[in-house]
Amino acid sequence: xxxxxxxxxxxxxxxxxxxxxxxxxxxxxxxxxxxxxxxxxxxxxxxxxxxxxxxxxxxxxxxxxxxxxxxxxxxxxxxxxxxxxxxxxxxxxxxxxxxxxxxxxxxxxxxxxxxxxxxxxxxxxxxxxxxxxxxxxxxxxxxxxxxxxxxxxxxxxxxxxxxxxxxxxxxxxxxxxxxxxxxxxxxxxxxxxxxxxxxxxxxxxxxxxxxxxxxxxxx
Amino acid sequence: xxxxxxxxxxxxxxxxxxxxxxxxxxxxxxxxxxxxxxxxxxxxxxxxxxxxxxxxxxxxxxxxxxxxxxxxxxxxxxxxxxxxxxxxxxxxxxxxxxxxxxxxxxxxxxxxxxxxxxxxxxxxxxxxxxxxxxxxxxxxxxxxxxxxxxxxxxxxxxxxxxxxxxxxxxxxxxxxxxxxxxxxxxxxxxxxxxxxxxxxxxxxxxxxxxxxxxxxxxx
Numbered sequence: 393x394x395x396x397x398x399x400x401x402x403x404x405x406x407x408x409x410x411x412x413x414x415x416x417x418x419x420x421x422x423x424x425x426x427x428x429x430x431x432x433x434x435x436x437x438x439x440x441x442x443x444x445x446x447x448x449x450x451x452x453x454x455x456x457x458x459x460x461x462x463x464x465x466x467x468x469x470x471x472x473x474x475x476x477x478x479x480x481x482x483x484x485x486x487x488x489x490x491x492x493x494x495x496x497x498x499x500x501x502x503x504x505x506x507x508x509x510x511x512x513x514x515x516x517x518x519x520x521x522x523x524x525x526x527x528x529x530x531x532x533x534x535x536x537x538x539x540x541x542x543x544x545x546x547x548x549x550x551x552x553x554x555x556x557x558x559x560x561x562x563x564x565x566x567x568x569x570x571x572x573x574x575x576x577x578x579x580x581x582x583x584x585x586x587x588x589x590x591x592x593x594x595x596x597x598x599x600x601x602x603x604x605x606x607x608x609x610x611x
Numbered sequence: 612x613x614x615x616x617x618x619x620x621x622x623x624x625x626x627x628x629x630x631x632x633x634x635x636x637x638x639x640x641x642x643x644x645x646x647x648x649x650x651x652x653x654x655x656x657x658x659x660x661x662x663x664x665x666x667x668x669x670x671x672x673x674x675x676x677x678x679x680x681x682x683x684x685x686x687x688x689x690x691x692x693x694x695x696x697x698x699x700x701x702x703x704x705x706x707x708x709x710x711x712x713x714x715x716x717x718x719x720x721x722x723x724x725x726x727x728x729x730x731x732x733x734x735x736x737x738x739x740x741x742x743x744x745x746x747x748x749x750x751x752x753x754x755x756x757x758x759x760x761x762x763x764x765x766x767x768x769x770x771x772x773x774x775x776x777x778x779x780x781x782x783x784x785x786x787x788x789x790x791x792x793x794x795x796x797x798x799x800x801x802x803x804x805x806x807x808x809x810x811x812x813x814x815x816x817x818x819x820x821x822x823x824x825x826x827x828x829x830x
Contacts, residue, residue, distance in 0.1 A: 444745035512800035519793035526663035541760035546802035581731035583765035
């Protein structure tokens, strides 16, 4: 297909497609003349990946890291996945390393790998320190519950990862990490509301109320 | 205590404390003269709340919403909680309403409340639409697994909510929603790495490798 069709198929504005080409996020099409080239389904997929990462707030340089990893497989898929996931936000200051005591305690309690070189270890440490600063704590009951259920979720995530090619696995792992997180956090908030409606709500369930003024839960 | 001591106890710079007072995020202390006042533990707690919300990226106006709700209880704690949680990011465009078909389908499958006025319904719809745009989908297997385990997490969250006062409940619900989310997402990434190390890794576990070049999972 021509570049205009690629733009249309992908729902990405033509100038943006050209920009991605210039920046090396999209490999060039096969040249058919000095001014035109043809593109294929690989380009459509790559545009979807780039757009999804950009929508998650990744700066161009981080998107490039992911794209390079997808295109240039390393020896070890595990290491490759680690690098790709590390390119995702949140970008936390990891200068507190090489040791992350709160994260270490939590992971050791759960019997999980503790490797301070994992980017998510610094993220976890940062999140636990923020809790403490606000006067909250991560007690053992909560650690155990979160640990058990998060592990079950992660197991299904891995099971559902495509394995038809290394490229597909890395792509799906990066996108899945970034894109299922907001699903999970929204689902948690809704589960809270579902449970709270029964525990704290008035007798009348809010969905059957005819008075929007008292049940407008949004800003 | 005097304002300088309040600042020191809270770890908040004095000019910031004065700014919060001017903006009405902190109620004034008891005046002891025309230029000085004394502050108490309530002020220390309030500063911790304001700082924690600011650190989560809440703009001043949203922090004010939360603080007002904590200080001015409504008739219905459930409605109050809904308003307070709705002040938290992410702030998604909910103009797609009044119906959110992807979120509705998911919640109906899980047998949970679907009320399009809940802010998290728009968040969930937005997250599911982003998945689709990237070529991923939320299949039934994943919906059921996420739903079951997120519900179990939410149940413990509610159980551990303090009930000594309405103010404490609202405060903890808002902080807990905001501050346990990054803990959960970091834990999910670490569970992935723990499981992936066994599935995709080389025989040698990465923590025992002496070569940092091949096992540097951070950027």
